[in-house]
Amino acid sequence: MECSRSRRLVRTLLALLLGLGLSACGSLWPVAPAPTAVPAPPSPPPPAPKVVKPAPPLQPADPTPRVQRLASGPPNHVYENRGEVYVPDDTDVPLRETGLASWYGEPFHGRRTASGERYDMNAMTAAHKTMPLPSYARVRNLKNGREIIVRVNDRGPFYPGRVIDLSRAAARKLRIGGLERVEVERITHDEIRTGAWRERKLGAGQVARSTAPANSSAAALAAGVQAARQTSSTRTADAR
Numbered sequence: 001m002e003c004s005r006s007r008r009l010v011r012t013l014l015a016l017l018l019g020l021g022l023s024a025c026g027s028l029w030p031v032a033p034a035p036t037a038v039p040a041p042p043s044p045p046p047p048a049p050k051v052v053k054p055a056p057p058l059q060p061a062d063p064t065p066r067v068q069r070l071a072s073g074p075p076n077h078v079y080e081n082r083g084e085v086y087v088p089d090d091t092d093v094p095l096r097e098t099g100l101a102s103w104y105g106e107p108f109h110g111r112r113t114a115s116g117e118r119y120d121m122n123a124m125t126a127a128h129k130t131m132p133l134p135s136y137a138r139v140r141n142l143k144n145g146r147e148i149i150v151r152v153n154d155r156g157p158f159y160p161g162r163v164i165d166l167s168r169a170a171a172r173k174l175r176i177g178g179l180e181r182v183e184v185e186r187i188t189h190d191e192i193r194t195g196a197w198r199e200r201k202l203g204a205g206q207v208a209r210s211t212a213p214a215n216s217s218a219a220a221l222a223a224g225v226q227a228a229r230q231t232s233s234t235r236t237a238d239a240r
Contacts, residue, residue, distance in 0.1 A: 060169050062149040063124050065136035065192045075114040075133045081158045088130045088155075092189045095131055099163030101139065101182040103171035104156070113154035120167070127154035127165035128184075136187040138200070139164060141174040143181065148173050149197075152186075 070076060076090035089095070109121045115133045119125070126137065131152050140147040150170050157165040164184050166176065174180070191197040 059173050060122065060124050063136065063151045065149065065187050065197055067189045067192050068134050070132045070134075075116070075155070079155070081155075084158070086129050086155075089132045091132065093132070093186075094188050095137075095186040096184070097163050098142070098181065098183045100161045100179050101141075101164050101166055101171070101174070101176060101184075102157050102159070102162050102179055103166040103168055103176060105168040115153040117153050119154065122169045123167055124148065124150050124170050124173070125154070125167045126150040126152050126170060127156035128152050128163070129155060129158070131186055136192070136197075137164075138185045138187060138197075139166070139170070139174065140183045141176060141180055142183060144175055146174045149187070 070090055070092065072090045076088045078085065078087050080086070104127070105121045108119050111119050113119050113125075113127070126139070128135075128137070131137065133153055133155075135152040136149060137152050138147060138149050148170055150166065154165070162179075164182065166174070171177075174182070176182075187197045187200075191200065
């Protein structure tokens with residue numbers, strides 16, 4: 001009996017020693033470090049939005065001429081500006097002339113024209129010193145040959161050598177940035193009624209007209225100037 005107990009004790013001790021030895025041996029081997037997570041590469045920045053250039057403003061179409069009544073009084077009365085007296089036509093007369101064209105824009109936008117309408121710099125309009133109001137005229141840029149039709153509803157320009165003052169839209173359509181030589185021709189009511197204005201081009205035939213003050217008589221001219229001063233509130237007197 002004692003021998004059996006001794007054997008079991010020896011076996012137990014051997015098992016304990018063997019277990020301790022194995023655990024000691026295991027601690028001598030280096031423990032592999034845990035794998036480190038590799039950070040993901042930063043995502044590329046989103047592409048910059050494409051810069052879309054605004055489309056250029058559409059050019060307005062030329063107005064279609066139509067017959068309109070010409071008043072015998074304002075805005076077709078005799079008037080004075082900067083000491084010069086002007087006698088506008090008040091009948092359906094042809095007019096053709098060559099000279100400098102200028103243009104007027106934002107400072108006058110929305111203001112009253114000589115005809116009483118609101119000036120719109122984006123419309124195809126123009127100002128003339130003596131052409132009957134309202135009128136339609138064909139204007140040709142002598143430098144590049146571009147040609148447009150405008151509705152004349154204002155007075156000006158009051159500078160030597162200038163024959164017409166264009167709206168900003170009309171000047172852009174003719175490629176005029178400052179001053180440019182042009183040819184101007186009024187479209188008569190007969191041309192509008194017959195449709196001849198559609199085929200008519202500047203350069204064929206010429207009707208000479210003067211924009212200088214009429215030389216009827218000193219008394220009639222003085223009376224006209226006096227009437228113009230009395231009704232000056234109905235027209236645009238700003239010099240451009």
